[in-house]
Amino acid sequence: xxxxRLIILCALAISPSFAQVSSESLWQxxxxxxxxxxxxxIREKTDHGDGTSTSSNWSGYAxxxxxxxxxxGSWVVPVANCSGxxxxxxxxxxxxxxLDGYNSNTVEQTGTDSDCEGTxxxxxxxxxxxxxxxVEIGSLSIKPGDVMSAIVYxxxxxxxxxxxxxxESTGQSFATTGAVAxxxxxxxxxxxxxxxxxxxxxxLPLSDFGTxxxxxxxxxxxxxxxxxxxxxEGPIGSxxxxxxxxxxxxGSNTSPQTSTCSALSKxxxxxxxxxxx
Numbered sequence: 001x002x003x004x005r006l007i008i009l010c011a012l013a014i015s016p017s018f019a020q021v022s023s024e025s026l027w028q029x030x031x032x033x034x035x036x037x038x039x040x041x042i043r044e045k046t047d048h049g050d051g052t053s054t055s056s057n058w059s060g061y062a063x064x065x066x067x068x069x070x071x072x073g074s075w076v077v078p079v080a081n082c083s084g085x086x087x088x089x090x091x092x093x094x095x096x097x098x099l100d101g102y103n104s105n106t107v108e109q110t111g112t113d114s115d116c117e118g119t120x121x122x123x124x125x126x127x128x129x130x131x132x133x134x135v136e137i138g139s140l141s142i143k144p145g146d147v148m149s150a151i152v153y154x155x156x157x158x159x160x161x162x163x164x165x166x167x168e169s170t171g172q173s174f175a176t177t178g179a180v181a182x183x184x185x186x187x188x189x190x191x192x193x194x195x196x197x198x199x200x201x202x203x204l205p206l207s208d209f210g211t212x213x214x215x216x217x218x219x220x221x222x223x224x225x226x227x228x229x230x231x232x233e234g235p236i237g238s239x240x241x242x243x244x245x246x247x248x249x250x251g252s253n254t255s256p257q258t259s260t261c262s263a264l265s266k267x268x269x270x271x272x273x274x275x276x277x
Contacts, residue, residue, distance in 0.1 A: 065229035071188035073097030082116035091207035188227035202254030215270025237268015
Protein backbone atom coordinates (compact mmCIF):
# COMPACT_ATOMS: atom_id res chain seq x y z
CA UNK A 1 0.00 0.00 0.00
CA UNK A 2 1.51 3.33 -1.02
CA UNK A 3 1.94 6.42 1.16
CA UNK A 4 -0.90 8.23 -0.59
CA ARG A 5 -3.38 5.54 0.49
CA LEU A 6 -2.07 5.67 4.03
CA ILE A 7 -2.61 9.45 4.15
CA ILE A 8 -6.12 9.08 2.73
CA LEU A 9 -7.02 6.39 5.28
CA CYS A 10 -5.75 8.52 8.16
CA ALA A 11 -7.83 11.44 6.92
CA LEU A 12 -10.89 9.22 6.65
CA ALA A 13 -10.34 7.90 10.17
CA ILE A 14 -10.40 11.46 11.52
CA SER A 15 -13.43 12.52 9.48
CA PRO A 16 -16.61 12.58 11.64
CA SER A 17 -18.74 11.39 8.74
CA PHE A 18 -16.48 8.38 8.19
CA ALA A 19 -16.42 7.57 11.90
CA GLN A 20 -20.22 7.54 11.98
CA VAL A 21 -20.49 4.74 9.40
CA SER A 22 -21.97 1.80 11.27
CA SER A 23 -22.34 -1.90 10.65
CA GLU A 24 -26.10 -1.47 10.87
CA SER A 25 -26.30 1.12 8.06
CA LEU A 26 -24.05 -0.95 5.80
CA TRP A 27 -26.13 -4.04 6.56
CA GLN A 28 -29.12 -2.31 5.02
CA UNK A 29 -27.10 -1.81 1.83
CA UNK A 30 -26.01 -5.47 1.89
CA UNK A 31 -22.42 -4.23 2.04
CA UNK A 32 -21.50 -6.31 5.08
CA UNK A 33 -22.96 -8.93 7.39
CA UNK A 34 -21.91 -10.96 10.41
CA UNK A 35 -19.57 -13.78 9.45
CA UNK A 36 -20.29 -17.43 10.17
CA UNK A 37 -17.08 -17.89 12.16
CA UNK A 38 -14.85 -15.80 14.42
CA UNK A 39 -11.19 -14.94 14.18
CA UNK A 40 -9.22 -13.86 17.21
CA UNK A 41 -6.10 -13.98 19.37
CA ILE A 42 -3.49 -16.69 19.15
CA ARG A 43 -4.50 -19.88 20.97
CA GLU A 44 -2.45 -22.52 22.80
CA LYS A 45 0.71 -20.55 22.14
CA THR A 46 4.11 -22.03 22.92
CA ASP A 47 7.10 -19.67 22.73
CA HIS A 48 10.31 -21.57 22.08
CA GLY A 49 12.67 -18.77 23.14
CA ASP A 50 14.49 -18.71 19.79
CA GLY A 51 12.31 -16.35 17.78
CA THR A 52 9.76 -19.05 16.93
CA SER A 53 6.47 -20.17 18.44
CA THR A 54 3.66 -22.60 17.72
CA SER A 55 -0.09 -22.34 18.19
CA SER A 56 -3.27 -24.23 17.36
CA ASN A 57 -4.71 -21.51 15.09
CA TRP A 58 -2.04 -19.07 13.78
CA SER A 59 0.93 -19.26 11.46
CA GLY A 60 2.89 -16.34 10.07
CA TYR A 61 4.82 -13.51 11.72
CA ALA A 62 4.33 -11.21 14.70
CA UNK A 63 6.43 -8.29 15.85
CA UNK A 64 6.25 -7.14 19.46
CA UNK A 65 6.56 -3.61 20.81
CA UNK A 66 4.45 -0.86 22.32
CA UNK A 67 2.05 1.82 21.10
CA UNK A 68 1.73 0.40 17.59
CA UNK A 69 0.19 2.97 15.27
CA UNK A 70 -0.39 0.87 12.16
CA UNK A 71 0.38 -2.35 10.33
CA UNK A 72 0.23 -2.86 6.57
CA GLY A 73 0.24 -6.13 4.67
CA SER A 74 -0.31 -7.75 1.29
CA TRP A 75 -0.88 -11.29 0.05
CA VAL A 76 -2.06 -13.25 -2.98
CA VAL A 77 -5.41 -15.00 -2.43
CA PRO A 78 -4.67 -18.74 -2.62
CA VAL A 79 -6.86 -21.41 -4.18
CA ALA A 80 -8.89 -23.53 -1.75
CA ASN A 81 -8.47 -27.18 -2.73
CA CYS A 82 -11.76 -28.76 -1.67
CA SER A 83 -11.55 -32.01 -3.62
CA GLY A 84 -11.08 -34.17 -0.53
CA UNK A 85 -13.69 -32.45 1.64
CA UNK A 86 -16.89 -34.32 2.50
CA UNK A 87 -20.18 -33.09 1.09
CA UNK A 88 -21.38 -31.73 4.42
CA UNK A 89 -18.00 -30.72 5.82
CA UNK A 90 -16.60 -27.21 6.06
CA UNK A 91 -13.01 -26.01 6.23
CA UNK A 92 -11.59 -22.50 6.55
CA UNK A 93 -8.37 -20.56 6.01
CA UNK A 94 -8.01 -16.84 6.75
CA UNK A 95 -5.19 -14.50 5.69
CA UNK A 96 -4.90 -11.15 7.40
CA UNK A 97 -2.93 -8.23 8.80
CA UNK A 98 -3.68 -6.72 12.18
CA LEU A 99 -2.71 -5.33 15.55
CA ASP A 100 -2.81 -7.09 18.94
CA GLY A 101 -3.67 -10.68 19.77
CA TYR A 102 -0.23 -12.22 20.25
CA ASN A 103 0.02 -11.32 23.94
CA SER A 104 -3.30 -9.52 24.49
CA ASN A 105 -7.04 -10.22 24.41
CA THR A 106 -8.13 -8.01 21.51
CA VAL A 107 -7.36 -8.09 17.78
CA GLU A 108 -8.00 -5.41 15.16
CA GLN A 109 -7.71 -7.09 11.76
CA THR A 110 -8.87 -7.39 8.15
CA GLY A 111 -8.28 -10.07 5.55
CA THR A 112 -9.68 -12.68 3.19
CA ASP A 113 -10.76 -16.31 3.41
CA SER A 114 -10.29 -19.28 1.09
CA ASP A 115 -12.86 -21.77 2.47
CA CYS A 116 -14.49 -25.05 1.54
CA GLU A 117 -18.25 -25.48 1.77
CA GLY A 118 -18.18 -29.18 1.05
CA THR A 119 -16.38 -29.51 -2.29
CA UNK A 120 -17.19 -25.90 -3.26
CA UNK A 121 -14.49 -23.26 -2.69
CA UNK A 122 -15.66 -19.85 -1.43
CA UNK A 123 -13.73 -16.59 -1.21
CA UNK A 124 -14.56 -13.36 0.62
CA UNK A 125 -13.13 -10.41 2.53
CA UNK A 126 -13.85 -9.53 6.15
CA UNK A 127 -12.80 -7.40 9.13
CA UNK A 128 -13.00 -7.84 12.87
CA UNK A 129 -12.60 -5.76 16.01
CA UNK A 130 -12.31 -8.73 18.37
CA UNK A 131 -14.02 -9.57 20.72
CA UNK A 132 -16.84 -8.20 18.55
CA UNK A 133 -18.01 -10.57 15.82
CA UNK A 134 -16.23 -10.72 12.48
CA VAL A 135 -17.98 -9.08 9.54
CA GLU A 136 -17.97 -10.26 5.92
CA ILE A 137 -17.60 -7.50 3.32
CA GLY A 138 -20.17 -8.14 0.63
CA SER A 139 -19.08 -5.23 -1.55
CA LEU A 140 -15.78 -6.92 -2.44
CA SER A 141 -15.69 -9.79 -4.94
CA ILE A 142 -12.64 -11.92 -4.12
CA LYS A 143 -11.07 -14.46 -6.49
CA PRO A 144 -8.02 -16.71 -6.16
CA GLY A 145 -4.94 -15.01 -7.55
CA ASP A 146 -6.13 -11.52 -6.55
CA VAL A 147 -3.46 -9.37 -4.91
CA MET A 148 -4.79 -7.91 -1.65
CA SER A 149 -3.37 -5.04 0.40
CA ALA A 150 -4.64 -3.83 3.75
CA ILE A 151 -3.88 -1.58 6.68
CA VAL A 152 -5.02 -1.39 10.29
CA TYR A 153 -4.48 2.09 11.75
CA UNK A 154 -4.97 3.55 15.24
CA UNK A 155 -6.14 7.16 15.46
CA UNK A 156 -5.07 8.59 18.82
CA UNK A 157 -7.23 11.69 18.31
CA UNK A 158 -10.44 9.62 18.31
CA UNK A 159 -9.21 6.47 20.13
CA UNK A 160 -10.59 4.42 17.23
CA UNK A 161 -9.13 1.91 14.82
CA UNK A 162 -9.57 2.15 11.05
CA UNK A 163 -9.27 -0.82 8.71
CA UNK A 164 -8.93 -0.61 4.95
CA UNK A 165 -8.62 -3.46 2.47
CA UNK A 166 -8.03 -3.16 -1.27
CA UNK A 167 -8.18 -5.72 -4.07
CA GLU A 168 -5.26 -4.46 -6.14
CA SER A 169 -6.32 -6.70 -9.03
CA THR A 170 -9.77 -5.13 -9.40
CA GLY A 171 -9.37 -1.73 -7.71
CA GLN A 172 -12.21 -2.45 -5.26
CA SER A 173 -11.72 -1.28 -1.69
CA PHE A 174 -13.51 -1.02 1.64
CA ALA A 175 -12.81 0.93 4.84
CA THR A 176 -14.47 1.38 8.21
CA THR A 177 -13.65 2.31 11.81
CA GLY A 178 -14.39 0.92 15.25
CA ALA A 179 -13.55 1.40 18.92
CA VAL A 180 -11.92 -1.47 20.82
CA ALA A 181 -11.92 -1.30 24.61
CA UNK A 182 -8.72 -2.46 26.28
CA UNK A 183 -6.59 -2.64 23.13
CA UNK A 184 -2.93 -2.58 24.18
CA UNK A 185 -1.37 -2.09 20.71
CA UNK A 186 1.49 -4.35 21.78
CA UNK A 187 1.96 -6.36 18.58
CA UNK A 188 1.47 -6.39 14.82
CA UNK A 189 0.80 -9.56 12.80
CA UNK A 190 0.68 -11.07 9.30
CA UNK A 191 -1.19 -14.32 9.74
CA UNK A 192 -2.74 -17.44 8.24
CA UNK A 193 -5.46 -18.59 10.65
CA UNK A 194 -7.77 -21.51 11.26
CA UNK A 195 -10.75 -19.67 12.82
CA UNK A 196 -13.04 -20.63 15.68
CA UNK A 197 -15.17 -22.54 16.69
CA UNK A 198 -16.55 -26.05 16.62
CA UNK A 199 -19.48 -27.07 18.81
CA UNK A 200 -16.92 -28.02 21.47
CA UNK A 201 -15.22 -24.59 21.24
CA UNK A 202 -12.29 -26.01 19.30
CA UNK A 203 -10.44 -24.54 16.31
CA LEU A 204 -12.07 -25.27 12.95
CA PRO A 205 -10.40 -27.46 10.30
CA LEU A 206 -7.92 -25.57 8.12
CA SER A 207 -8.75 -25.72 4.40
CA ASP A 208 -6.05 -26.83 1.96
CA PHE A 209 -4.77 -23.50 0.61
CA GLY A 210 -1.53 -24.97 -0.76
CA THR A 211 0.86 -22.05 -0.30
CA UNK A 212 0.01 -18.43 0.43
CA UNK A 213 2.51 -15.68 -0.37
CA UNK A 214 2.72 -12.51 1.72
CA UNK A 215 4.65 -9.40 0.68
CA UNK A 216 6.19 -7.47 -2.18
CA UNK A 217 8.15 -10.34 -3.75
CA UNK A 218 5.02 -12.00 -5.16
CA UNK A 219 2.31 -9.33 -4.97
CA UNK A 220 4.40 -6.37 -6.10
CA UNK A 221 2.86 -4.00 -3.52
CA UNK A 222 5.45 -1.49 -2.29
CA UNK A 223 6.10 -0.68 1.39
CA UNK A 224 4.13 -3.72 2.51
CA UNK A 225 4.35 -6.02 5.52
CA UNK A 226 5.42 -2.92 7.44
CA UNK A 227 4.45 -1.61 10.86
CA UNK A 228 5.11 1.32 13.16
CA UNK A 229 5.37 1.38 16.94
CA UNK A 230 6.96 3.94 19.26
CA UNK A 231 10.52 2.95 18.29
CA UNK A 232 10.51 1.27 14.87
CA GLU A 233 8.93 1.89 11.47
CA GLY A 234 9.62 -0.49 8.61
CA PRO A 235 9.21 -4.03 7.32
CA ILE A 236 8.97 -7.07 9.55
CA GLY A 237 12.71 -7.64 9.24
CA SER A 238 13.58 -4.17 10.56
CA UNK A 239 12.22 -4.93 14.03
CA UNK A 240 14.70 -6.24 16.62
CA UNK A 241 15.24 -9.99 16.29
CA UNK A 242 14.24 -10.49 19.91
CA UNK A 243 10.82 -8.96 19.08
CA UNK A 244 10.22 -10.82 15.79
CA UNK A 245 8.38 -14.14 16.05
CA UNK A 246 7.93 -16.76 13.32
CA UNK A 247 4.77 -18.78 14.08
CA UNK A 248 3.74 -22.25 12.87
CA UNK A 249 0.33 -23.89 13.34
CA UNK A 250 0.31 -27.32 14.95
CA GLY A 251 -2.48 -29.88 14.66
CA SER A 252 -5.21 -30.33 17.26
CA ASN A 253 -8.15 -32.69 17.76
CA THR A 254 -10.58 -30.38 15.97
CA SER A 255 -8.09 -28.88 13.49
CA PRO A 256 -5.51 -31.56 12.65
CA GLN A 257 -4.08 -29.68 9.66
CA THR A 258 -0.84 -27.72 10.04
CA SER A 259 0.69 -24.63 8.46
CA THR A 260 4.39 -23.85 8.42
CA CYS A 261 6.04 -20.63 7.25
CA SER A 262 9.28 -19.75 5.51
CA ALA A 263 12.05 -17.45 6.67
CA LEU A 264 11.73 -13.79 5.70
CA SER A 265 13.10 -12.62 2.37
CA LYS A 266 16.40 -10.71 2.36
CA UNK A 267 14.60 -7.35 2.42
CA UNK A 268 12.52 -8.48 5.42
CA UNK A 269 9.17 -7.92 3.70
CA UNK A 270 8.04 -11.26 2.30
CA UNK A 271 7.38 -14.86 3.32
CA UNK A 272 5.12 -17.79 2.52
CA UNK A 273 3.10 -20.30 4.54
CA UNK A 274 2.26 -23.82 3.36
CA UNK A 275 -0.60 -26.13 4.35
CA UNK A 276 0.07 -29.60 5.67
CA UNK A 277 -2.17 -32.56 6.55
